[in-house]
């Protein structure tokens with residue numbers, strides 16, 4: 141085609157525009173479109189005739205915005221020079237994305253990814269293989285129709301039917317020149333195309349005949365079937381595809397930006413709708429959507445003003461928008477990023493549907509508490525560990541959500557460390573922790589007063605251990621103990637007695653809310669949490685009532701590792717996971733009843749994570765404890781109840797009498813109990829904080845000290861209160877010391 145022909149076609153095509161749309165085919169003015177997209181009510185895209193061009197934001201080369209301060213002056217609110225970090229600073233601050241994808245660096249992830257791919261491929265192959273006869277039948281039935289369709293298309297091509305419209309336009313315009321040129325062109329084309337078609341039609345049967353003679357019969361049949369299938373394929377209606385998708389499962393559907401945008405748009409958040417609507421800035425994805433473990437990961441920058449917590453509040457709606465079960469959809473904040481950066485992980489299947497996993501402890505021969513211990517897996521199936529040493533653990537949940545099972549995991553890990561001394565108190569009374577009796581130095585089960593009193597004695601023993609261990613450590617030479625804390629080397633020296641000491645209290649609310657023992661237990665546990673870490677003492681608490689009355693705030697404030705399974709409200713959530721956890725989007729309230737053993741774990745890693753604890757049932761726990769017992773017998777560390785000995789427990793306030801003598805000088809023969817309680821609390825807040833005069837009296841009674849009425853004149857009036865006589869205390873001390881010396 142020569143230049144004139146081109147020109148003619150262009151002109152005719154322009155005239156052929158019959159859509160009636162004046163903008164159709166117009167080149168988009170990008171600057172206008174951008175202005176429309178980013179236009180704000182404050183900066184109208186179309187300034188009126190009175191607008192001053194040099195004061196509009198667009199008119200300034202630096203993009204600065206001017207605000208009229210008065211009629212004659214303008215104020216520059218954005219600096220004219222570009223501020224903010226330069227490219228070098230930005231490049232240095234940029235976070236490098238991993239060179240290799242997660243599946244290539246982690247064996248578990250690789251196995252999960254490979255398994256998913258293999259399963260997916262096998263499923264698709266089997267699905268289509270079963271339907272192969274059906275596909276063949278449909279194609280064969282549709283082949284004759286397909287043959288005629290192909291023939292019709294060939295004839296239209298040979299007759300150059302597509303240029304018919306152009307000739308019609310030339311005729312309608314009464315333009316003989318154009319018409320003649322077009323007709324001339326068409327004649328040439330038709331001639332050459334008919335020659336080609338004729339050749340094809342003549343050669344086709346000849347080639348078929350040759351193929352019939354030359355090819356083996358199977359190959360000929362296959363070729364004929366392929367041609368037949370091709371004709372059939374042409375005749376398949378577009379709206380009724382022959383091959384249906386092998387997987388409609390919501391679980392493995394690919395996550396795309398469109399799907400995410402659709403789901404976010406369905407949340408009913410005005411800012412998101414605005415961003416997705418016409419003229420909005422859209423939703424940004426700072427990183428590509430990738431496969432991450434057994435699911436998809438999308439990093440999303442939510443529109444300005446929308447936070448991840450807004451999305452968390454509507455997790456169920458998001459799951460509906462994504463067309464996934466709720467247990468598959470896990471939006472999370474990204475701690476180091478702005479509040480609108482969301483990491484959305486969409487699993488192939490709901491976390492609570494993944495078969496429970498007993499984890500490595502089921503087979504482990506031994507562990508060391510100085511090493512991370514296995515605890516569970518995250519949503520992506522990656523192992524999650526806890527560092528029990530130098531830490532304390534608090535587990536909280538509604539009843540029946542898997543607290544005891546979760547507590548059992550670190551306890552079994554501790555059992556497998558033959559050097560660790562275990563003191564286990566299960567105050568529910570169901571015997572869920574009974575397998576640990578085989579290895580524990582002290583153990584008790586039940587919500588009764590005796591068990592609680594015994595648990596308190598056990599806590600007193602641990603408290604006394606704190607004092608002993610602190611003295612041992614402070615007496616050690618610096619080169620042996622440079623950091624003033626128990627190390628694996630120090631713990632291995634049996635003579636020092638600095639082995640790991642693990643105290644666990646399940647259903648600790650029974651203890652802390654108890655009228656008789658609660659106050660003291662709370663105060664001692666607070667001291668253990670605060671001071672025990674460096675001394676190799678670990679406290680593990682589990683409660684189904686994480687409120688102020690059942691869990692002293694000093695404990696919930698100082699514990700390092702927190703695991704919160706399903707809870708009902710913000711208060712419980714924050715009691716377990718820490719202040720502001722709920723506000724920051726760490727919400728164990730979003731778990732449902734089926735999410736047993738699934739919780740938020742805070743403090744184990746850098747960021748909070750959703751973890752499903754390993755599921756070690758009672759028979760598996762018994763097997764582990766049997767192994768642990770054997771290891772302890774071999775190491776010579778089986779002690780206390782497990783060894784059939786009387787467990788070590790603390791006396792009732794070993795130091796109470798001495799403490800009273802310390803705070804009541806000899807010049808003060810009598811003192812009111814309330815004054816005494818206040819002075820004791822000042823001396824040792826961790827033990828006596830919050831003590832009432834009645835508690836002083838009941839603590840002294842077993843030591844043979846009775847309180848008496850003490851009369852004082854205050855403001856001219858006689859005031860009678862209970863108190864103690866200092867001489868009674870010194871007599872009790874003399875008696876105690878005499879008894880000790882005697883035996």
Ligand SMILES: Nc1ncnc2c1ncn2[C@@H]1O[C@H](COP(=O)(O)OP(=O)(O)OP(=O)(O)O)[C@@H](O)[C@H]1O
Nearest residue numbers: 496539540541542543544545684736737753754755
């Ligand atoms: N990691 C887990 N995976 C799967 N299921 C679990 C898991 N942990 C616990 N469960 C299931 O949850 C049930 C309740 O667990 P558990 O007894 O530990 O709950 P709890 O919170 O201690 O209950 P309660 O408050 O009544 O003592 C168990 O019987 C078990 O079937």
